[in-house]
Amino acid sequence: MEKTSDRKLEQLQIALSHPFPAGHSLDKVTLTPRLLPEIDFDEIDTSVKIFDHTLSAPILIAPLTGGTPEAEKINLALGRAAHATGIGMSVGSQKAMLENLNLMYTYQVRKVAPGILLFGNIGAVDLKNYSNDEIETLISNIQADGIMVHLNPMQEVFQEDGRTDFSGVLERIRELVSIPYPVIIRSIGCGMDSVTAKRLLQTGVAGIDVAGKDGTNWIELEGERRGGSYYYISETFKNWGLTLLQSLMELKEISQRTVIIATGGISNGLQGAKAIALGARLFSIGRIALYTLINHGEKALVELIERIKLELKIAMFGVGAKNIKELQQASFFIDDRH
Numbered sequence: 421m422e423k424t425s426d427r428k429l430e431q432l433q434i435a436l437s438h439p440f441p442a443g444h445s446l447d448k449v450t451l452t453p454r455l456l457p458e459i460d461f462d463e464i465d466t467s468v469k470i471f472d473h474t475l476s477a478p479i480l481i482a483p484l485t486g487g488t489p490e491a492e493k494i495n496l497a498l499g500r501a502a503h504a505t506g507i508g509m510s511v512g513s514q515k516a517m518l519e520n521l522n523l524m525y526t527y528q529v530r531k532v533a534p535g536i537l538l539f540g541n542i543g544a545v546d547l548k549n550y551s552n553d554e555i556e557t558l559i560s561n562i563q564a565d566g567i568m569v570h571l572n573p574m575q576e577v578f579q580e581d582g583r584t585d586f587s588g589v590l591e592r593i594r595e596l597v598s599i600p601y602p603v604i605i606r607s608i609g610c611g612m613d614s615v616t617a618k619r620l621l622q623t624g625v626a627g628i629d630v631a632g633k634d635g636t637n638w639i640e641l642e643g644e645r646r647g648g649s650y651y652y653i654s655e656t657f658k659n660w661g662l663t664l665l666q667s668l669m670e671l672k673e674i675s676q677r678t679v680i681i682a683t684g685g686i687s688n689g690l691q692g693a694k695a696i697a698l699g700a701r702l703f704s705i706g707r708i709a710l711y712t713l714i715n716h717g718e719k720a721l722v723e724l725i726e727r728i729k730l731e732l733k734i735a736m737f738g739v740g741a742k743n744i745k746e747l748q749q750a751s752f753f754i755d756d757r758h
């Protein structure tokens with residue numbers, strides 16, 4: 421059986437070797453320009469108050485890694501970049517730490533990022549094997565503010581030794597939300613439909629992250645890792661799921677009742693601004709943050725985040741929104757001809 425930490429390393433290497441897709445579903449969205457913004461660009465406030473933290477902009481670094489010495493270096497660099505730019509982040513799956521507590525150090529982002537909004541992370545299917553106390557310890561051991569739980573049935577089915585018994589997961593999430601920390605349920609790349617989101621909302625979760633299929637493609641990635649017939653089957657399923665645009669439209673109705681996070685292929689602040697106009701409260705960057713860090717270094721990652729923040733601010737100016745609340749009210753067109 422494959423070790424969790426080895427698997428994470430291999431996923432990271434394959435993810436970094438894949439090219440970034442050319443287009444994004446949010447390219448179909450046009451924010452309505454306001455030629456009379458009636459605001460001063462210099463007074464635009466991109467900050468948000470969320471989960472007892474104030475972020476300089478509604479941006480998170482998505483859960484990416486943990487469990488290996490290399491992952492420790494990456495998590496610390498991501499943490500320092502999040503701290504320097506005033507945004508939030510999540511560590512990657514803490515499954516390796518549950519299996520071997522000695523690996524806890526690979527997730528200790530808090531020591532370099534004392535004030536940031538920080539989430540722990542675990543797979544929904546793993547929840548069934550651990551008690552609420554164990555999950556609480558997972559969060560408190562790394563001094564996180566809450567936990568992101570990923571729902572990845574299609575990834576597990578393509579993964580060798582994947583855990584494919586998803587029965588009872590919803591009930592386990594319902595039990596988990598009684599812990600004294602916010603629980604966010606997330607998709608990792610197949611988007612999310614309104615039926616799933618409403619079922620999750622009824623459990624009392626604090627937020628929903630809807631990584632659309634526009635971003636990192638886990639079916640392709642696992643198909644490539646596993647090889648053999650799964651490689652060919654992953655070709656059949658590589659377009660599985662909803663785009664980020666479809667997911668945000670599905671969840672628009674409930675966006676006033678919970679924190680929606682938009683993820684999946686987001687690489688600039690204009691896409692982030694569109695996601696917020698479509699109902700998201702936060703947006704996150706995954707593979708692009710990792711790619712920038714590994715290939716160009718920590719300074720380049722800080723520059724990337726600052727560039728995304730500036731693009732967000734420019735988009736806000738263009739629609740006449742002086743703060744994020746006003747951006748959420750911005751009107752838009754959706755053009756299907758793209």
Ligand SMILES: Cc1cc2nc3c(=O)[nH]c(=O)nc-3n(C[C@H](O)[C@H](O)[C@H](O)COP(=O)(O)O)c2cc1C
Binds near residue numbers: 483607608635686
């Ligand atoms: C190498 C790699 C490892 C990841 N590991 C995790 C993880 O441990 N837990 C999780 O919830 N999501 C994980 N993700 C998914 C990301 O958090 C994100 O949802 C997904 O990659 C889509 O965003 P992106 O297109 O910006 O990368 C990982 C992504 C990558 C690229």
